[in-house]
Amino acid sequence: MTRVRRWLPGLLLVMPSIIAIAVFVYGMLGWNFRLAMTDRHDEISEGSFVGLENFVTLWDQKRWGISVDHAIVFTVVFVGGALALGWLLAFLMEKGIRGEGTFRAVYLFPMAISFVATGVVWRWLMNSGQDERAVGLNRLFDSLGLDFLQWEWFRNPDWGMAAMAIPAIWQMSGYVMALFLAGFRGVPEDLREAARVDGCTEWQVYRHIVLPLLRPVTLSALIILGHISLKVFDLIVAVSGKQIITDVPAVFMWVAVFDSHDPAKGATIASYIVLAVSVFVIPYLVWTLRKERRP
């Protein structure tokens, strides 16, 4: 009885959220995978089990290949850019500049804005008009005499998705900075001192002492940014709408479900997104679990 008394209250306390998560997260995930394995290609048919057929035929569609390419370019540029910029900002702040609190707030503010609002502003900034028709950033370059910097931004067929990553970098790099700053602060000062006493230059201190100790922070940042990037939807829709030129899997999924009325196809795309995100998240979970188990 006493033993029950020990664990039951806690269990009851978390029960509502366990039930809610079981139904609304894992239940829905399971339902989605089941739907993806049927041939329910319109809203009225019941759909029968077809195994992994939808997962295979999706790759025959040109649009799917394009949207996967786009997602990869976007992820590489966004994650790389936000990590680099966030690290640089944290590095500069760590040097102990005056008014650090203000700078920190300024860099963090973009995160308080939704991707939709960011997208609406950047759609205007990244307008593709050039020279006398230029607005936004192209206009700025034009009036500064930097005409050669003008380009089509997200309408560029090859590197458009790299441009699309710029607003995302703008929005998230402050957050990465905050993570890194905490990481920098977590490096004990005596370790650095010891290195300096041993004759390390300042650069070597960073290279051999601080950076290795930042690895866990970098990994967390990578995972947070990576999963945001793979499911990006709102930013793309706010900037360019549902156009092939900036198509990504999440937008394709919306089109499949709500425009083509093809639930099975939409569920298949959703499954791929979940799988792609779990490639990022599961190793991380395993890694943290293992670390926590260590005494």
Added chain:
Amino acid sequence: MRRRWMAAVAVTVAGLLTLTACGDGGGAAQTPQAGGEKKVEVFSWWTGPGEADGLKAMKEIFEKQNPGLTFFDAAVAGGSGDKARALLATKLQADTPPDTFQGHAGAELQGYIKAGDLEPVNSLYDELKLKEVFPEQLVDQISVQGQIYSVPVNIHRSNVMWFNPAVLKEAGVTEVPKTIEEFVAALEKVKKTGKIPLSIGSEWTMVHLLESVLLGSLGTEAYNQLWTAGSDWSGPAMTKALNDFKTVLSYAGDPADDWQPAAKQVADGEAAFTIMGDWAYGYFHNPPDGGLGKKSKTDFDWAPSPGTGGTFMWLSDSFTLPKGAPNRAGALAWLKVAASKEGQDAFNPKKGSIPARKDADTSLYTDYLADALKDWGSDKLAGSIQHGVTVNDAWRVSINEAVGLFHADKDVAALQAALAEAAKNSGQ
């Protein structure tokens, strides 16, 4: 210890109660009360300037004619109804339809019809003798195996070419191009002046352009055949039409964000032509904020898109009768107002469209609308692709995909193959 126990139980129970309460509350809030004061829930996406005024004018007529009923406006904002239709889909799946909802007349309704969401309104057509007042071809094109599922309220024209007379004059284009060949020659002349020959918006405006070029290149009869069993998407005529499309598109400027910025390029004298539906007229003509305040015939002008003179490519907003409507009698009363001469003449001048009825009061429609009304009575009819008349949603998405891919690779053969495939998949 004991107190912790109680606290845990209390929190758990409270949590569960909140969950269930949410469920109940949500359900009740979504369906307007049946009974009591008889509400008629009218679902539309008319929230913009002009269209909302038109809806209000119809509402006033409705409530005057039906003192026992109140109009419940369930409009969802968002042009072309993207968001409204996503919400509507969830309502229909949950079997809680509104009493009547807006939809583009024609094939776009097929999904609802197949799902058994709609009741035919043939009896209403017979009762009000609507077949006599709507053009015969219109009734043909919205019938599905003899059944009619919607009441068209307004008509828009898709095949309109808008142009800037001053830019044409500067380029030495003296006559408004009437065929695709003349159009290409005019575009070439404009190109030499350094202006944008043809302004274009986001991807859907290219599909809009495609439907006008197809109609102009194939001719009305062959175009209308595309949507019947005897369609030929792979033949040489189609290849030629798609090559025409490629040629015309090669004169297009950088894509603008949407049709409005594209139209603005014409109004501002940066571009010569744009091909857009006649909702652009309101944008050109209305005073600023709602429009650009330009003077028709001098600042901007219009003609049927090249090769389509004598044909009216139409699209139409219509209202439907959902199965299981909570207030069916109220919905029928609304449809009667929507079909009536009085209702359509109240709505359309405000919305900037023309009535589907042939017996409208012509004095209410001036300038562009007078032209459109005249053509509506006399022209041959063809249905729009992008605006849901000839193809259902899935087919339309396939066409949009094909055109989007074509814009990147400019491969006519691939475009034709994709279009033929799309037609085949849609049961042609």
